[in-house]
Amino acid sequence: MAAFLVPIQIIIFGFALPLGWISDSGMLYRNWLVKLYLFVLIALPLYHWAHRFYFALNDMKLGLPRKPLAALCYGGAVVVTVVTLWVLLSL
Amino acid sequence: MSGTRPDPSKLYYREVPATWWLKKKSYFFFMLRELSSVFIAIFLLVYLYQIYQLTQGPEAYVAFSRRLSSPGWILFNLIALLFALYHSITWFQSSAIVLPLRVGERELPRNLFVALNVIALVVISLIILVLFLRLKG
Amino acid sequence: MAEPTITLNITRYRPGQDRAPTTQSYAVPYKEDWVVLDALNHIKDQMDGTLSYRWSCRMGVCGSCGMMVNGTPKLTCAAFLRDYYPGEIRVEPLVNFPIIRDLVIDMSDFLDKLKSVKPWIIRKEEKPVSQGEYLQSPAQLEAFHQFTQCINCMLCYAACPVYGLEPKFLGPAAIALGYRYNMDSRDQGQEQRAVIGNHDGIWDCTFVGECSVVCPKDVDPAAAIQRSKVDTTKTWFQSILMPWGQR
Numbered sequence: 300m301a302a303f304l305v306p307i308q309i310i311i312f313g314f315a316l317p318l319g320w321i322s323d324s325g326m327l328y329r330n331w332l333v334k335l336y337l338f339v340l341i342a343l344p345l346y347h348w349a350h351r352f353y354f355a356l357n358d359m360k361l362g363l364p365r366k367p368l369a370a371l372c373y374g375g376a377v378v379v380t381v382v383t384l385w386v387l388l389s390l
Numbered sequence: 391m392s393g394t395r396p397d398p399s400k401l402y403y404r405e406v407p408a409t410w411w412l413k414k415k416s417y418f419f420f421m422l423r424e425l426s427s428v429f430i431a432i433f434l435l436v437y438l439y440q441i442y443q444l445t446q447g448p449e450a451y452v453a454f455s456r457r458l459s460s461p462g463w464i465l466f467n468l469i470a471l472l473f474a475l476y477h478s479i480t481w482f483q484s485s486a487i488v489l490p491l492r493v494g495e496r497e498l499p500r501n502l503f504v505a506l507n508v509i510a511l512v513v514i515s516l517i518i519l520v521l522f523l524r525l526k527g
Numbered sequence: 528m529a530e531p532t533i534t535l536n537i538t539r540y541r542p543g544q545d546r547a548p549t550t551q552s553y554a555v556p557y558k559e560d561w562v563v564l565d566a567l568n569h570i571k572d573q574m575d576g577t578l579s580y581r582w583s584c585r586m587g588v589c590g591s592c593g594m595m596v597n598g599t600p601k602l603t604c605a606a607f608l609r610d611y612y613p614g615e616i617r618v619e620p621l622v623n624f625p626i627i628r629d630l631v632i633d634m635s636d637f638l639d640k641l642k643s644v645k646p647w648i649i650r651k652e653e654k655p656v657s658q659g660e661y662l663q664s665p666a667q668l669e670a671f672h673q674f675t676q677c678i679n680c681m682l683c684y685a686a687c688p689v690y691g692l693e694p695k696f697l698g699p700a701a702i703a704l705g706y707r708y709n710m711d712s713r714d715q716g717q718e719q720r721a722v723i724g725n726h727d728g729i730w731d732c733t734f735v736g737e738c739s740v741v742c743p744k745d746v747d748p749a750a751a752i753q754r755s756k757v758d759t760t761k762t763w764f765q766s767i768l769m770p771w772g773q774r
Binding site for chain 1: 406407408410411421424425427428430431433434435437438440441442444445448451452455456457458459463464467470471474475477478481482507510511514515518519522523525526
């Protein structure tokens, strides 16, 4: 799902908006459907990242301690999920 | 039939070097594929921060978006976009192997499956773009 | 004019004598239709009878002659000298396995893992012979046929970086074989193959995909593993959401 939605997200918010090709008043974010979409878009790929990154670091034999690393990766994903929820709800 | 096991004290165990993934092209691209998730995650964090600026008022939101136009950030977003696209293509390739589509008796050839997904990616992206432009206000 | 030769650099290891493996070079006659196995046999017959290696059918069906040829796991009966000539060929024992001697590796771990997936038809109730055969349609056979082609050559284990880093990993061939039986319509033993769904079963796999690339019989163990992941997840969800439904 991230495979379909992330590229256009980067194009709009990483290029079009900063370079002034389009303008955005931010009104759209008040809509709860948009908030739901954004929550799914931001929070879910983080778990995918946590899993892949944790395994990749282990594969690279960097000798990092496993349990703290797992806590950092998966825990990090949980923390950001909560933050995302908080930001979206306070808009 | 019982087999005898070799004497473990005489066996030679070869260690896998930490650079194993640099030794073969396919291993390198595998690692690249896995690390693409890092760039996507960082982009999403930056984007989250961008949305957060809205809670500080619409001017903060616009101001932060302007900051993202600096060459450093543009370069980052370009790299993130390339990695995101690489992630998408490799994801479609993986899906072709995991969930083969059957048309009647035969399996859909993998390249066709990937091509169809790429088309879907373009179509969905355009839909989101149009929706965003018309609804943003 | 001297006959053309090709150089093979081969791993030598004498247990109890050598501390570590060494490499020995042999200049072997180059023949266009020879495979690496022919070169090894020539060395053993004419040059150095002490070289040890496994081989049998020399035609790609027994799975005995798997070795690393220039860093890639290959059946030496299927690696043609002409694809490497005039360069040198490095022949090493299959990686990710302990070396017994020269090019011979210890495959006990692999055999244990094969056994652990119970690679035979398991029935909840056996049908007596008098009742006739189990019927299976071509479509039912198609569902698992490609996974029956495994010749246990272990090239996939040599190609798999996960197996190299985590020796407890069940591995491509064993999982593909377990999948082959789980998908066989005659089999009713999926629950007894729980080792596949364990932490060191399918879930250690990060879908590098090299196993399927090196497989000489197109078994595609990577597909078997990923599809097992989908199936086990589906079954897990079903058992949570519909605990009363028993197969």
